[in-house]
Amino acid sequence: MKLRLSLAVPVAVVSGVVTLLAFFIRVEPLTTVFPVLLQWAATLAAIALLAGIVNLMSVHIRKVSAFSAGWAYSAVLVIAFVFVIFMWLLGYAAAFAPDEPTRADVIKLSQESLNVAFQFVQTPVEASLSALLVVVMVLAGARLIRARRHWSAVLFILVSLFLLVSLAPLGPLSFAQGLRDLLIQPLAMGAARGILLGIALGAVATGLRVIIGVDHPYGD
Amino acid sequence: MTIASLLGLGLAGMMAVLIIGVGLWARNPERSKMLGLRPVDAFNDLPQKAGESIEGGTRIHVSLGAGAVGTETTTGALAGITVLESIADAATISDKPPVVTAGDGAAAMLAQETLRRAYERQNAAERYDHLSGRMAGPTPLSFTVGAMTTLKDENVSTSLLIGSFGNEVALMADAGWGENAHQIIGTDNAQAQAAAYVTADETLLGEDVYASGAYLLGGKPFHRASLHAQDVARLLIIAALFIGALLKLVGII
Numbered sequence: 001m002k003l004r005l006s007l008a009v010p011v012a013v014v015s016g017v018v019t020l021l022a023f024f025i026r027v028e029p030l031t032t033v034f035p036v037l038l039q040w041a042a043t044l045a046a047i048a049l050l051a052g053i054v055n056l057m058s059v060h061i062r063k064v065s066a067f068s069a070g071w072a073y074s075a076v077l078v079i080a081f082v083f084v085i086f087m088w089l090l091g092y093a094a095a096f097a098p099d100e101p102t103r104a105d106v107i108k109l110s111q112e113s114l115n116v117a118f119q120f121v122q123t124p125v126e127a128s129l130s131a132l133l134v135v136v137m138v139l140a141g142a143r144l145i146r147a148r149r150h151w152s153a154v155l156f157i158l159v160s161l162f163l164l165v166s167l168a169p170l171g172p173l174s175f176a177q178g179l180r181d182l183l184i185q186p187l188a189m190g191a192a193r194g195i196l197l198g199i200a201l202g203a204v205a206t207g208l209r210v211i212i213g214v215d216h217p218y219g220d
Numbered sequence: 221m222t223i224a225s226l227l228g229l230g231l232a233g234m235m236a237v238l239i240i241g242v243g244l245w246a247r248n249p250e251r252s253k254m255l256g257l258r259p260v261d262a263f264n265d266l267p268q269k270a271g272e273s274i275e276g277g278t279r280i281h282v283s284l285g286a287g288a289v290g291t292e293t294t295t296g297a298l299a300g301i302t303v304l305e306s307i308a309d310a311a312t313i314s315d316k317p318p319v320v321t322a323g324d325g326a327a328a329m330l331a332q333e334t335l336r337r338a339y340e341r342q343n344a345a346e347r348y349d350h351l352s353g354r355m356a357g358p359t360p361l362s363f364t365v366g367a368m369t370t371l372k373d374e375n376v377s378t379s380l381l382i383g384s385f386g387n388e389v390a391l392m393a394d395a396g397w398g399e400n401a402h403q404i405i406g407t408d409n410a411q412a413q414a415a416a417y418v419t420a421d422e423t424l425l426g427e428d429v430y431a432s433g434a435y436l437l438g439g440k441p442f443h444r445a446s447l448h449a450q451d452v453a454r455l456l457i458i459a460a461l462f463i464g465a466l467l468k469l470v471g472i473i
Contacts, residue, residue: 132391137418
């Protein structure tokens with residue numbers, strides 16, 4: 001473990017410093033090393049994604065085999081995964097078809113199956129979830145006052161309601177435009193920029209701790 | 221090299237020097253106490269809530285968000301890993317070890333490594349289950365659904381969603397609310413922080429997402445130092461903005 005870490009820390013620090021410097025300074029040999037490091041990172045990320053998918057399947061296969069809570073949903077996921085992978089591989093297997101018409105049929109079957117899976121299953125399900133988000137946010141807003149008895153929660157709800165009503169095409173409320181602009185432009189935008197500045201500095205500090213080697217999430 | 225690049229490199233360099241310098245200085249516990257921290261409710265309550273989960277025989281869920289290691293959301297996942305580190309030692313003695321969800325294979329591997337090390341420190345390596353750290357889904361919405369399922373099926377009583385989340389974090393929080401779980405949300409997405417404010421029990425706003433190491437883990441000196449480096453950098457940026465606005469006002473630039 002100690003040996004592994006004694007290698008990992010210098011490699012991480014040197015890679016991090018080189019990448020950081022190459023981002024700002026365009027001189028040799030940094031400009032040559034920079035894309036190579038990025039390519040290595042992309043390759044490693046692809047391998048990590050594969051490992052992640054194996055991990056995802058392992059979790060669900062274990063749930064199905066143990067009949068633990070929600071196993072039926074896991075079974076659907078595993079079956080859908082196997083189906084999509086099979087149909088995708090079928091497209092490549094078409095190269096081994098005995099003649100051209102069969103090859104074309106197999107490729108068409110593969111592509112249409114994948115289209116059905118993405119266009120008529122994944123896209124509508126994700127769109128429905130996004131729509132559900134609106135309902136969840138309204139319900140959460142109603143719960144907020146009860147859950148958090150604080151003046152900031154009351155202010156949050158009042159401002160949200162005001163903005164919703166003032167954005168509606170209601171003639172008598174047109175007077176509210178000035179107040180709405182005041183809330184959105186200088187106040188909300190100013191606060192959002194302050195928060196973004198904080199997030200950016202926090203991200204830089206977190207990255208720097210890893211780059212200079214005082215934080216190593218990859219080992220003790 | 222442009223002026224913008226020079227300023228960016230200078231700022232990063234200054235922060236790195238401050239983190240190392242102040243961090244080394246603050247390794248002495250007496251000096252470390254001199255680096256004051258403002259109270260953050262979420263961090264104050266976290267050890268108690270984690271303890272209640274462990275004693276109650278329920279599970280702690282840590283989610284690192286849909287961000288991927290190697291992209292601009294890497295630091296979000298690292299912030300989640302720091303929180304996981306802070307609770308892992310205590311949580312691994314529980315009958316129900318913590319469960320971690322991530323939206324990326326590399327982040328899931330980092331979570332597994334963090335948990336494995338915690339079990340090793342407790343001399344209980346044989347109890348480590350590599351599937352406790354898992355990838356819940358490869359896209360933001362599939363990850364959300366996977367994490368929601370985990371919240372429902374794994375008897376979770378404390379849910380810490382610290383990482384890179386979009387507005388869909390509200391769906392996860394709603395699932396946690398349905399399970400009566402105590403939820404702390406911190407995200408690197410400013411818009412999603414508003415969604416988190418409405419749906420979570422406690423929310424980490426702005427840079428607080430990245431501050432967990434200074435408050436938890438016994439207040440690591442380099443983490444405390446990095447908060448002060450951020451404050452110095454923020455003051456410099458505010459001064460630059462102010463001077464820029466003033467120069468614009470008088471017509472010099």
